Amino acid sequence: MSTNSAKAAAVAVADDAPILFFDLKSQAKRLRADIEQRLMRVLDHGAYIGGPEVAEVEAKLASYSGVKHGLAVASGTDALVIALMGEEVGPGDAVFIPGFTYNATCNAVLLAGATPVFVDVDPHTCNIDAKHLEAQIEATLREGKLKPRMVVAVDLYGLPADYTALNKLAAKHGMLVLADAAQSFGGGQDGRAVGILTDMTATSFYPSKTVGAYGDGGAMFTDDTARFERWASIRWHGTDAAKRESIRVGINGRLDSMQCAVVLSKLSIFDDEMKVRRHVAKRYREGLGNSVEVQHVPRGTESAWGLFTIQVDNREAVQKRLADAGVPSSIYYFKGLHQHQAFSRFAPKGGLPVCERLAQRVLSLPMHPYLTDPQLDRVIAAVKAAV
Numbered sequence: 001m002s003t004n005s006a007k008a009a010a011v012a013v014a015d016d017a018p019i020l021f022f023d024l025k026s027q028a029k030r031l032r033a034d035i036e037q038r039l040m041r042v043l044d045h046g047a048y049i050g051g052p053e054v055a056e057v058e059a060k061l062a063s064y065s066g067v068k069h070g071l072a073v074a075s076g077t078d079a080l081v082i083a084l085m086g087e088e089v090g091p092g093d094a095v096f097i098p099g100f101t102y103n104a105t106c107n108a109v110l111l112a113g114a115t116p117v118f119v120d121v122d123p124h125t126c127n128i129d130a131k132h133l134e135a136q137i138e139a140t141l142r143e144g145k146l147k148p149r150m151v152v153a154v155d156l157y158g159l160p161a162d163y164t165a166l167n168k169l170a171a172k173h174g175m176l177v178l179a180d181a182a183q184s185f186g187g188g189q190d191g192r193a194v195g196i197l198t199d200m201t202a203t204s205f206y207p208s209k210t211v212g213a214y215g216d217g218g219a220m221f222t223d224d225t226a227r228f229e230r231w232a233s234i235r236w237h238g239t240d241a242a243k244r245e246s247i248r249v250g251i252n253g254r255l256d257s258m259q260c261a262v263v264l265s266k267l268s269i270f271d272d273e274m275k276v277r278r279h280v281a282k283r284y285r286e287g288l289g290n291s292v293e294v295q296h297v298p299r300g301t302e303s304a305w306g307l308f309t310i311q312v313d314n315r316e317a318v319q320k321r322l323a324d325a326g327v328p329s330s331i332y333y334f335k336g337l338h339q340h341q342a343f344s345r346f347a348p349k350g351g352l353p354v355c356e357r358l359a360q361r362v363l364s365l366p367m368h369p370y371l372t373d374p375q376l377d378r379v380i381a382a383v384k385a386a387v
């Protein structure tokens with residue numbers, strides 16, 4: 001058994017155990033007694049929707065992020081949709097999003113009825129490129145067909161986007177910034193946590209995220225009380241606080257008490273798990289050295305290490321060699337958003353060269369808090385041999 005990261009995480013993972021890309025089973029083993037107790041408590045009080053776990057998890061999330069309000073919702077996608085609906089973003093509005101992200105970011109914009117304007121990303125951080133964003137805002141204004149309303153920045157692989165630049169640019173154009181922090185809960189910037197880095201933040205509790213439910217879930221964060229109240233109403237079919245009257249269009253965007261109980265349990269070990277994620281990333285970065293390009297982390301920014309991603313030439317062959325060496329890997333993402341059938345009508349003229357290049361080169365390595373140091377060293381050796 002190892003005396004390293006996994007031991008610090010209080011579960012015994014054999015050093016020669018198969019390397020897993022994510023490891024929800026070790027975490028479940030560690031939390032099982034606590035989760036059982038919390039779920040039984042829900043059965044005892046019987047408030048499956050809107051039970052005490054919901055308010056408890058919302059208070060914990062808000063306090064973790066140092067923000068006034070946290071709202072638990074049914075998924076990361078609902079969090080994005082509710083945030084857009086909350087500002088009445090819709091037809092005729094331009095929402096600027098990076099071209100290299102999960103399709104949910106774009107789906108949310110389209111579900112709100114707005115038009116996505118794709119922005120290229122930085123080749124090293126993989127996050128939205130503020131310079132290209134400015135160019136796209138100016139081009140949209142020149143064209144005069146859409147009103148620039150919002151930027152949805154994505155914290156890819158757990159790395160917060162450049163919110164200093166984005167907040168400034170958005171303010172200059174009278175726009176709001178929504179952080180799609182589905183992959184970055186636990187990260188931070190300039191000493192502040194994800195959740196308070198911009199006007200509003202949406203995260204996901206998809207099971208493999210840094211905080212995962214046992215099913216779907218998500219959360220939203222804001223310091224603005226009026227905005228929070230609009231979100232709470234939209235989450236509950238658009239009703240007023242007494243839930244008697246529909247005062248706007250809403251959705252069923254609630255997170256149930258069972259999932260909140262699971263998230264509360266996960267939060268009880270979250271600081272420890274984040275410590276191990278940071279350890280894994282550090283060991284990878286030191287061990288890999290200059291053998292491959294790793295995601296660049298700007299000074300003052302702390303990744304949540306939702307994923308650990310490298311860039312390689314000849315990715316297919318590298319991935320096969322890694323698999324042969326017992327190292328699983330995964331590709332996030334195979335295409336830029338503008339290259340997908342459903343979204344290609346929004347493709348900018350000339351495409352998005354950086355997104356397209358990254359889509360050919362990115363490869364994510366095993367990243368979770370239950371990897372042992374000897375396993376990490378096997379991954380490092382396999383990558384060096386494969387590239």
Ligand SMILES: Cc1ncc(COP(=O)(O)O)c(C=O)c1O
Pocket residue numbers: 075076077078101102104105154180182183203204205206216217218
């Ligand atoms: C960047 C990004 N945005 C949004 C989402 C959507 O979250 P969910 O799957 O919880 O709806 C995800 C999740 O996979 C994501 O990675």
